[in-house]
Amino acid sequence: MQGEQLTRVTEVVERPTATRRWAVVGLGSRAELYVEALTDPARPDVELVAFCDSNQTRMDVHNQWLAARGGGQPVPTYPAAEFGAMLRRERVDAVVVCTVDSTHDEYIVAALDAGCAVVTEKPMTVDAQRCQRILDAQRRTGGSVTVTFNYRYNPVHAKVRELLADGAVGTVLSVTFEWLLDVQHGADYFRRWHRDKQRSGGLLVHKSSHHFDLVNWWLGDEPETVYADGGLSFYGAANGTRHGYRREYARAAGSAEAAADPFALHLADSPRLAALYLRAEHEDGYHRDSNVFAEDITIEDDVAVVARYTRGARLSYHLVAYSPFEGYRVAFNGSAGRLELTVRENEFALPPRSGGARVGLAPGAVDRASNNRALLTHHRLWQPPAVIVDEPLGDGHGGGDQRMLDDLLGGRATAASTGPGADGLGFAADHLAGARALALGLAANTSLRTGAPVRVADVLTW
Ligand SMILES: NC(=O)c1ccc[n+]([C@@H]2O[C@H](COP(=O)([O-])OP(=O)(O)OC[C@H]3O[C@@H](n4cnc5c(N)ncnc54)[C@H](O)[C@@H]3O)[C@@H](O)[C@H]2O)c1
Numbered sequence: 001m002q003g004e005q006l007t008r009v010t011e012v013v014e015r016p017t018a019t020r021r022w023a024v025v026g027l028g029s030r031a032e033l034y035v036e037a038l039t040d041p042a043r044p045d046v047e048l049v050a051f052c053d054s055n056q057t058r059m060d061v062h063n064q065w066l067a068a069r070g071g072g073q074p075v076p077t078y079p080a081a082e083f084g085a086m087l088r089r090e091r092v093d094a095v096v097v098c099t100v101d102s103t104h105d106e107y108i109v110a111a112l113d114a115g116c117a118v119v120t121e122k123p124m125t126v127d128a129q130r131c132q133r134i135l136d137a138q139r140r141t142g143g144s145v146t147v148t149f150n151y152r153y154n155p156v157h158a159k160v161r162e163l164l165a166d167g168a169v170g171t172v173l174s175v176t177f178e179w180l181l182d183v184q185h186g187a188d189y190f191r192r193w194h195r196d197k198q199r200s201g202g203l204l205v206h207k208s209s210h211h212f213d214l215v216n217w218w219l220g221d222e223p224e225t226v227y228a229d230g231g232l233s234f235y236g237a238a239n240g241t242r243h244g245y246r247r248e249y250a251r252a253a254g255s256a257e258a259a260a261d262p263f264a265l266h267l268a269d270s271p272r273l274a275a276l277y278l279r280a281e282h283e284d285g286y287h288r289d290s291n292v293f294a295e296d297i298t299i300e301d302d303v304a305v306v307a308r309y310t311r312g313a314r315l316s317y318h319l320v321a322y323s324p325f326e327g328y329r330v331a332f333n334g335s336a337g338r339l340e341l342t343v344r345e346n347e348f349a350l351p352p353r354s355g356g357a358r359v360g361l362a363p364g365a366v367d368r369a370s371n372n373r374a375l376l377t378h379h380r381l382w383q384p385p386a387v388i389v390d391e392p393l394g395d396g397h398g399g400g401d402q403r404m405l406d407d408l409l410g411g412r413a414t415a416a417s418t419g420p421g422a423d424g425l426g427f428a429a430d431h432l433a434g435a436r437a438l439a440l441g442l443a444a445n446t447s448l449r450t451g452a453p454v455r456v457a458d459v460l461t462w
Contacts, residue, residue: 020117023050023092025083025107026099027058029276030121034096035062037405039071046409048072050090053099054080057280064275083107087114097121101206102199105130112143119146119408123209124434126201128442128460131435135462138431146408147434149213152427153407154398156374156389160330160341161218163388168378169334172219174314179211179328182349186301186321187263190235190292195299202299204228204448205441208319211328213429213437215317218332221309222436227453228444230303234322240293252289253278262351265289269353305444324348337380345372345393374398403427435462 022038024031038048051059056077063074078086086092087110095111097104097120105125111118124147125131138145151157164172181189189207193199200206216222233239240246245263249255252264267278267289277288301321308314326345331338376389393399407427429437439460446454 020045020093021047021049021091022094022096023052023086023090024048024096024098025052025080026097026103026121027051027053027055027062028098031062031096031098032065033401033405034098034119035066036069036071037409038096039066039069043409048075049092050076050078050086052078052080052083052086055280055283055286057283058276061275061280084110084114087111087116092116094119100193100199101201102126102130105133108134108145109137112137112141112145115141115143117144117146119148120434121148122213122434123147123201123205123438123441124431125438126199126205131438131460131462134431135435145431145434147213147429147431147437148404148408149210149217149429149433149437150397150400150404151210151214152217152429153400153403155394155403156341156343156376156398157214157218157400158427159376159389160332160339163339163378164218164332165220168337169332169339170336172313172332172334174316174333175215175219175330176333177211177215177315177317177328177330179208179317179319180323180326181207181319181321182323182326182346183263184349184352185326186323187235187292188265189299189321190297190301191265191290192286192288195235195290195297197298200299201438201441202445203319203321204230204300204303204305204444205438206299207321208303208305208317208441208444209434209437211317211319212440213433214330215315216433216436216440217429219309219311219313221311221313223307223315223440223443223456224310225453225455226305226307226440226443226447228303228305228447230300230305230319230448232297232300233302235292235301236297237293237295246293247291249291250294251287251291253287258291262353263292265352300448303444303448305440307440307444337378337383340377340379342375342377343373343393343398432462435460 024034035048037043038046051062053059059077066072067074076090094117097107097118099107101123104120108118108120125134189195189203194206237246247257247261249257252258252266258264267273281287303319305317325348327343329342331340372393374389374391374393377385378388379385439456443454443456443459446459
């Protein structure tokens with residue numbers, strides 16, 4: 001039954017592999033994962049040939065890191081305005097898009113029009129118009145777009161999909177999903193460009209697109225109607241004042257007020273962050289360490305979403321960005337039982353300047369020193385529960401990052417095990433999966449504005 005449902009939205013993604021010349025656009029934090037992978041001698045089918053970014057300093061830093069790792073010669077760097085020229089001059093076959101979310105569409109469309117395959121970071125984009133441009137360009141060119149929903153590649157998430165496809169809980173009738181971002185990682189979205197809804201789409205787009213993609217993928221279904229309630233409840237100037245957390249400073253660097261603020265990120269404490277951001281800000285004024293209790297935050301930090309899927313399953317989802325610890329719980333209630341996944345990513349969050357284990361960790365990285373663990377339990381009707389998984393998480397989004405790279409870039413021994421997936425349906429997410437995940441977030445954003453339930457088809461079609 002579920003197996004039939006899952007095949008309905010099978011995604012066929014052409015893997016952009018086989019001795020291809022790759023460029024990376026957007027050389028911030030996330031790009032490092034791709035730069036490393038594209039220069040890994042264990043991946044002989046791919047070659048890194050160029051960088052493009054609006055900030056020259058950050059490209060230079062990535063080139064320095066590349067050389068320091070013994071990853072080869074520095075690659076040519078191009079300013080944003082010369083993206084098209086770069087594709088031609090460097091004979092680029094495939095592009096990784098790692099820029100600020102609201103700019104993804106520009107590079108995806110230009111790359112497709114130049115005949116390149118595209119691997120884009122999530123979210124695919126931030127609004128319906130931009131999404132339509134991408135879908136039109138893909139249709140016009142027939143090109144390949146892969147959205148890097150790395151959470152799909154986390155083995156415990158793949159196990160959930162496999163069990164649901166095998167009918168472990170019968171027909172899925174409802175899903176409850178709670179995701180908690182802690183006051184270290186969660187706060188990070190409020191320090192920089194993510195806090196501007198125009199640039200990130202808000203957390204319902206920027207962050208929840210991962211979670212909505214997982215639900216779409218797990219169920220093999222699409223959302224139909226969405227209702228949401230939420231707001232800025234913890235961060236922001238008024239909340240900070242109300243709860244007694246606000247200190248008077250604009251950004252942490254150079255501020256005495258920020259020195260003892262547990263919510264402040266001190267770029268100078270980390271050689272990596274200082275090189276990538278502090279010493280690059282003279283070019284574009286990008287402050288990576290803004291006060292999270294500031295006036296100009298336009299995104300939500302606490303949202304509840306209720307969605308109905310086309311085959312009738314109900315989703316109840318809650319995202320909180322100010323939790324003491326990080327983790328999530330998702331449960332599938334079905335006609336034959338319940339499948340429940342609980343993931344704790346840490347015991348509690350430490351302030352960035354605590355000298356603790358999480359100092360300098362990239363957002364989303366797993367703190368191995370803390371008590372991280374995944375527990376997957378299968379409850380059949382009238383039977384004692386069976387523990388399917390009870391083990392520590394892997395690094396890099398539960399091990400998902402490396403498996404995703406193996407799938408997209410090939411060349412490593414583990415690639416075969418992650419290839420098309422145990423259920424034969426594939427892990428790689430295409431432009432349609434990108435649109436489906438975005439649609440739920442956009443419909444939820446619309447519902448936040450109007451206070452009414454929203455039909456997904458009224459917001460975005462694909
Ligand atoms: N899948 C994941 O788990 C995951 C994790 C982190 C980030 N991401 C995604 O990766 C992307 C980058 O995030 P990040 O944390 O590295 O951000 P970042 O701010 O560190 O880097 C963004 C880079 O884009 C550049 N840039 C901004 N506007 C540009 C433009 N118009 N043209 C060219 N370059 C431009 C900036 O100069 C910067 O170097 C985002 O889309 C984010 O959602 C995904």
